[in-house]
Amino acid sequence: xxxxxxxxxxxxxxxxxxxxxxxGSDAMHTDPDYSCAYVTIKTNKGIEGYGLTFTLGRxxxxxxxxxxxxxxxxxxxxxxxxxxxxxSFWRKLTSEPQLRWIGPEKGVIHLATAAIINALWDLWARIxxxxxxKLLTDLxxxxxxxxxxxxxxxxxxxxxxxxxxxxVNQKDKxxxxxxxxxxxxxxxxxxxxxxxxxxDKVKELCTKFxxxxxxxxxxxxxxxxxxxxxxxxxxxxxxxxxxxxxLDANQIWxxxxxxxxxxxxxxxxxxxxxxxTSPDDVLGHLKIANELKPYGIGIATGEMCxxxxxxxxxxxxxxxxxxxxxxxxxxxxxxxxxxxxMAKKLGxxxxxxxxxxxxxxxxxxxxxxxxxxxxxSTENRVIEYIDQQxxxxxxxxxxxxxxxMPPISPGYSTKFNENCIKNYSYPxxxxxxxxxxxxxxxxxxx
Amino acid sequence: xxxxxxxxxxxxxxxxxxxxxxxGSDAMHTDPDYSCAYVTIKTNKGIEGYGLTFTLGRxxxxxxxxxxxxxxxxxxxxxxxxxxxxxSFWRKLTSEPQLRWIGPEKGVIHLATAAIINALWDLWARIxxxxxxKLLTDLxxxxxxxxxxxxxxxxxxxxxxxxxxxxVNQKDKxxxxxxxxxxxxxxxxxxxxxxxxxxDKVKELCTKFxxxxxxxxxxxxxxxxxxxxxxxxxxxxxxxxxxxxxLDANQIWxxxxxxxxxxxxxxxxxxxxxxxTSPDDVLGHLKIANELKPYGIGIATGEMCxxxxxxxxxxxxxxxxxxxxxxxxxxxxxxxxxxxxMAKKLGxxxxxxxxxxxxxxxxxxxxxxxxxxxxxSTENRVIEYIDQQxxxxxxxxxxxxxxxMPPISPGYSTKFNENCIKNYSYPxxxxxxxxxxxxxxxxxxx
Numbered sequence: 001x002x003x004x005x006x007x008x009x010x011x012x013x014x015x016x017x018x019x020x021x022x023x024g025s026d027a028m029h030t031d032p033d034y035s036c037a038y039v040t041i042k043t044n045k046g047i048e049g050y051g052l053t054f055t056l057g058r059x060x061x062x063x064x065x066x067x068x069x070x071x072x073x074x075x076x077x078x079x080x081x082x083x084x085x086x087x088s089f090w091r092k093l094t095s096e097p098q099l100r101w102i103g104p105e106k107g108v109i110h111l112a113t114a115a116i117i118n119a120l121w122d123l124w125a126r127i128x129x130x131x132x133x134k135l136l137t138d139l140x141x142x143x144x145x146x147x148x149x150x151x152x153x154x155x156x157x158x159x160x161x162x163x164x165x166x167x168v169n170q171k172d173k174x175x176x177x178x179x180x181x182x183x184x185x186x187x188x189x190x191x192x193x194x195x196x197x198x199x200d201k202v203k204e205l206c207t208k209f210x211x212x213x214x215x216x217x218x219x220x221x222x223x224x225x226x227x228x229x230x231x232x233x234x235x236x237x238x239x240x241x242x243x244x245x246x247l248d249a250n251q252i253w254x255x256x257x258x259x260x261x262x263x264x265x266x267x268x269x270x271x272x273x274x275x276x277t278s279p280d281d282v283l284g285h286l287k288i289a290n291e292l293k294p295y296g297i298g299i300a301t302g303e304m305c306x307x308x309x310x311x312x313x314x315x316x317x318x319x320x321x322x323x324x325x326x327x328x329x330x331x332x333x334x335x336x337x338x339x340x341x342m343a344k345k346l347g348x349x350x351x352x353x354x355x356x357x358x359x360x361x362x363x364x365x366x367x368x369x370x371x372x373x374x375x376x377s378t379e380n381r382v383i384e385y386i387d388q389q390x391x392x393x394x395x396x397x398x399x400x401x402x403x404x405m406p407p408i409s410p411g412y413s414t415k416f417n418e419n420c421i422k423n424y425s426y427p428x429x430x431x432x433x434x435x436x437x438x439x440x441x442x443x444x445x446x
Numbered sequence: 447x448x449x450x451x452x453x454x455x456x457x458x459x460x461x462x463x464x465x466x467x468x469x470g471s472d473a474m475h476t477d478p479d480y481s482c483a484y485v486t487i488k489t490n491k492g493i494e495g496y497g498l499t500f501t502l503g504r505x506x507x508x509x510x511x512x513x514x515x516x517x518x519x520x521x522x523x524x525x526x527x528x529x530x531x532x533x534s535f536w537r538k539l540t541s542e543p544q545l546r547w548i549g550p551e552k553g554v555i556h557l558a559t560a561a562i563i564n565a566l567w568d569l570w571a572r573i574x575x576x577x578x579x580k581l582l583t584d585l586x587x588x589x590x591x592x593x594x595x596x597x598x599x600x601x602x603x604x605x606x607x608x609x610x611x612x613x614v615n616q617k618d619k620x621x622x623x624x625x626x627x628x629x630x631x632x633x634x635x636x637x638x639x640x641x642x643x644x645x646d647k648v649k650e651l652c653t654k655f656x657x658x659x660x661x662x663x664x665x666x667x668x669x670x671x672x673x674x675x676x677x678x679x680x681x682x683x684x685x686x687x688x689x690x691x692x693l694d695a696n697q698i699w700x701x702x703x704x705x706x707x708x709x710x711x712x713x714x715x716x717x718x719x720x721x722x723t724s725p726d727d728v729l730g731h732l733k734i735a736n737e738l739k740p741y742g743i744g745i746a747t748g749e750m751c752x753x754x755x756x757x758x759x760x761x762x763x764x765x766x767x768x769x770x771x772x773x774x775x776x777x778x779x780x781x782x783x784x785x786x787x788m789a790k791k792l793g794x795x796x797x798x799x800x801x802x803x804x805x806x807x808x809x810x811x812x813x814x815x816x817x818x819x820x821x822x823s824t825e826n827r828v829i830e831y832i833d834q835q836x837x838x839x840x841x842x843x844x845x846x847x848x849x850x851m852p853p854i855s856p857g858y859s860t861k862f863n864e865n866c867i868k869n870y871s872y873p874x875x876x877x878x879x880x881x882x883x884x885x886x887x888x889x890x891x892x
Contacts, residue, residue: 030543058515058544062554065511069504097476098504104697104725106752107553108508152724155701155733251550255601278598279550280755282728283762287601306552306752309726316729 004079004127008042011067011115013060014052014416015426016357016389017435024355024388025195027222027252033057034389035426036328036357037064037112038416039119043079049123050415053115053328054356059108060426066112069099074116083124086147090117090334094149106306110331117332118362122412131407132333133365137173137372141166144373147334152309153342156316162341169376176372184403185367186216186378187385188246190355192235193219202231206238213402215243216382218274222249225264232268241269248274251304255284259291266292272300272322279304285319300324303353307331311339315346322380324353327362336366344374355386360397361413364404392420450525450573454488457513457561459506460498460862461872462803462835463881470801470834471641473668473698479503480835481872482774482803483510483558484862485565489525495569496861499561499774500802505554506872512558515545520562529570532593536563536780540595552752556777563778564808568858577853578779579811583619583818587612590819593780598755599788602762608787615822622818630849631813632662632824633831634692636801638681639665648677652684659848661689662828664720668695671710678714687715694720697750701730705737712738718746718768725750731765746770749799753777757785761792768826770799773808782812790820801832806843807859810850838866 015035018024024032035057041049055063073093074082082089093113094105103109125135136144141163150159192205206217217239221228235245247270253261258276265273273292277284279301289299302324305311311330314320323343325336343350350370352363360383367383375381383404390396394415398405407413423431427443435441461481464470470478481503487495501509519539520528528535539559540551549555571581582590587609596605638651652663663685667674674693681691693716699707704722711719719738723730725747735745748770751757757776760766769789771782789796796816798809806829813829821827829850836842840861844851853859869877873889881887 028541028543029547032544032547056544056547058542059512059548059555062508062512062515063548066505066508066554069508095474096504097474098478098502101475101478101502102505102509102554102557104750106726107555108512108548109505109553111548152700152727152730155730254598278755280552280752281598281759283759284598284601284755304550306726309724309730313727313729 001080001084004047005044006041006074006077006079007044009071009075009116010040010042011064012038012421013064013426014038014357014421014424015057015060015432016424017431017441018388019057020440026220026248026250027195028250029056034357035060037067037115039067039115041074041119041123043123047123047126049119049121049126051115051117051119051122051332051412052358052414053111053118054359055111062108063111063115066108067115070096070112070116074120079120079123079127082120086334087149090147090331091149091151093117094331105309105331110307111329113331114328117334118328118412118414121333122414125412126410129410131365131410132412133368133406136365136369137177141170144337148338149334150338153312153338156312156342157338157345161345165341165344166373169373172376173372176376180368180371180406184400184405185364185371186382187214187399187402187404188216188218188244188382189214190218190248190384190386192217193231195220195223199234202234203238206235210239215402216246216271217243218246218248218384220250221247221265222252222261225261228265232265236268244271245269246271246274246300249276251275251278253277255281255287258288262292262297263295266295266297270297272298274300274324275303280306280310282310282313282317282319285314286317289319289321298322300351302326304329308335308338308342312342315342315348320348323348323350325350325363325366326353327359327366328356333366340366340370340374349375349380351381352383354384355388357389358393358414360385360390361393361395364397365407365412368406392416392424447526447530450493451490452487452520452523452525453490455517455521455562456486456488457510458484458867459510459872460484460803460867460870461503461506461878462870463877463887464834465503466886472666472694472696473641474696475502480803481506483513483561485513485561487520487565487569489569493569493572495565495567495572497561497563497565497568497858498804498860499557499564500805501557508554509557509561512554513561516542516558516562520566525566525569525573528566532780533595536593536777537595537597539563540777551755551777556753557775559777560774563780564774564858564860567779568860571858572856575856577811577856578858579814579852582811582815583623587616590783594784594787595780596784599758599784602758603784603788603791607791611787611790612819615819618822619818622822626814626817626852630846630851631810631817632828633660633845633848633850634662634664634690634828635660636664636694636830636832638663639677641666641669645680648680649684652681656685661848662692662717663689664692664694664830666696667693667711668698668707671707674711678711682714690717691715692717692720692746695722697721697724699723701727701733704734708738708743709741712741712743716743718744720746720770721749726752726756728756728759728763728765731760732763735765735767744768746797748772750775754781754784754788758788761788761794766794769794769796771796771809771812772799773805773812774802779812786812786816786820795821795826797827798829800830801834803835804839804860806831806836807839807841810843811853811858814852838862838870
């Protein structure tokens with residue numbers, strides 16, 4: 001095995017001033033500045049890996065600190081040794097006996113884990129000269145499963161069962177890869193319904209995305225029922241009832257409110273209500289799911305689901321009808337693969353959360369692997385798409401006819417271009433210094 | 447209302463080199479250096495508040511950064527305004543629209559919340575010139591309930607129900623306060639069974655704590671079944687079967703392992719098995735509880751339970767028989783009161799987790815309030831006690847005849863003495879500099 005020594009790790013605080021335009025605002029996150037902690041892994045062979053975790057502005061400095069505190073676990077390692085025993089390396093990272101106290105496997109420390117693990121997968125894919133989706137699909141079932149830590153999930157899936165699930169669809173992999181390369185993977189848009197948008201803007205955006213070929217549209221709800229009804233009406237008038245409408249409450253409701261509020265929106269025939277309540281409330285989601293089933297409304301959640309143990313329970317209890325994995329909250333690809341495998345075993349389709357900085361770039365790889373190797377289906381499956389911040393990446397997503405096209409360049413598609421880092425490094429990037437001068441933002445003292 | 451302006455906040459990284467003696471080692475946390483992030487709140491009246499959150503060494507710097515990032519929400523506020531609307535202030539702190547993304551309400555950001563909120567309660571108690579338990583017991587039911595944010599828990603308890611629960615035992619409060627002042631609140635010891643301890647040490651400590659009047663003893667298990675059997679045997683031989691034995695696995699097992707392992711220890715008649723598996727696994731704990739019920743073994747967990755929503759589910763599902771609140775992981779007293787109220791309503795006794803830096807100092811106040819105002823009972827209830835790090839506090843716990851005696855000084859009992867800060871500030875405190883010189887610890891570069 002060739003030794004590729006990890007010689008150095010670096011993390012940057014990158015922030016975009018999205019609060020100026022109210023892009024990305026929702027019921028709970030009213031003025032986000034889309035941001036990330038951006039990790040670079042350097043090796044003695046010159047090859048590098050880039051990974052990130054998404055944040056909303058303030059607090060990125062905390063995740064940056066957490067990355068720095070974890071680097072000692074990675075520095076000096078042979079990258080190929082890590083990849084050969086990736087499951088146990090992942091456990092080493094998440095079970096560091098002093099650091100695990102401040103998680104465990106949740107919040108800041110797990111976001112930092114995601115940034116580092118994502119950078120390692122990017123590095124691996126670059127070493128193999130493949131995009132991550134292709135790296136994943138070319139692994140044997142045994143190799144793929146060896147990257148996963150099964151601690152706490154063996155009551156739902158074992159290593160052996162996971163290998164069996166992957167073996168089922170080995171034979172037609174090339175056929176599905178061909179389909180992807182030709183037509184891509186279906187996307188849905190969240191851009192028609194941010195809470196801050198006016199009527200005209202909603203209508204105009206619906207028309208625009210219809211023309212682009214989109215058939216699934218998501219609208220934010222939960223702050224004001226009258227306003228929700230008005231906007232749902234508006235969207236349905238424009239997109240009709242052949243297309244799909246999804247709703248997203250971003251955790252604003254209690255259990256009973258979720259049920260009552262959604263009954264009043266049921267006439268708009270939403271496919272799902274996303275994040276009705278606390279992301280931690282498995283039993284709450286189950287109650288909501290049972291109450292809304294007669295109305296044909298499914299439950300979706302996952303973007304704030306803390307880890308595979310929480311996903312396990314949501315899936316076990318059948319508390320969700322759509323599993324929304326996120327590429328940067330749980331501990332990177334290794335843990336996300338575990339969630340895909342549990343979802344497959346328990347028959348719940350995965351519809352990835354995306355839209356934050358680099359999330360579209362990452363989840364496309366995972367969902368394409370799922371299509372080629374695991375679920376072999378796009379039925380009831382669709383990837384979120386938001387057209388924001390893609391211009392900052394060297395290898396941004398390509399969406400054609402409302403479908404994600406498979407990335408071609410090696411890696412995980414989240415390497416920033418040089419200008420982005422120069423401009424949006426926080427707090428001293430060029431754009432930030434301009435904004436302080438213009439009085440648009442107040443520079444915090446360190 | 448008098449204005450008491452919060453003029454400044456400060457946070458320190460305080461660490462004790464406990465890994466040198468293997469004190470506090472368990473199956474998952476093999477070499478902890480007991481530590482804390484220590485918050486001081488300064489006011490324009492000279493009066494100050496002190497609060498902390500417990501950590502295990504590495505990672506404290508991350509929690510310190512999180513405290514700093516949150517201080518802007520507190521600085522410049524009128525303390526008395528905060529206390530008059532404490533529930534909504536608590537929500538403001540935990541729902542900051544950018545910061546909440548990196549939780550929400552869990553991990554690092556929630557540990558930092560705890561340190562700040564604990565310091566605010568300490569400040570309030572010092573302003574009122576009372577220990578926190580007395581401040582709590584003197585609040586009317588309505589005042590006490592107004593400190594709680596009921597978001598996400600109204601399906602189990604509403605504000606009105608909480609007030610009703612508190613009204614039930616108002617009349618005999620003085621009688622119970624008198625009992626406490628006379629005899630204190632029962633403690634149990636965890637000091638007989640750390641994994642790193644030798645046979646002789648275990649036996650010697652059992653004898654010592656028996657002589658001190660202890661009747662409940664906890665032993666760490668989970669790394670090696672043969673060794674667990676040997677140590678349980680040893681403890682039972684010394685303490686007999688009239689006294690209580692509790693076991694603690696610190697999350698080492700899967701669901702099925704928990705069940706199988708505990709069946710093999712059932713003959714030692716443990717009162718509970720604590721933290722058998724992931725603290726996030728409500729459904730897993732439920733399965734373990736159901737399987738071990740026929741053996742008379744209860745389930746205890748809570749020290750790593752992320753927030754009131756997770757506690758709600760553990761209680762709702764009857765996945766636990768003993769609710770182990772922690773004073774520094776969930777968001778301070780306000781949120782802990784919500785857990786006590788849910789536990790009371792659902793009939794589960796609370797047995798606080800303690801032993802880490804300042805945890806004994808804090809939980810005694812809460813459990814004493816519970817006895818006086820809410821449960822009015824010590825049946826099946828006991829507070830963990832470990833005799834470590836108390837000497838660093840100005841107002842350390844007093845344990846007599848295996849009972850916590852009610853604190854007399856104003857505040858929450860977690861103000862460090864000056865020597866402690868001078869010696870154990872990390873990385874540059876005097877003791878730390880001595881240890882670097884002696885080669886006992888390696889100083890990390892910043």
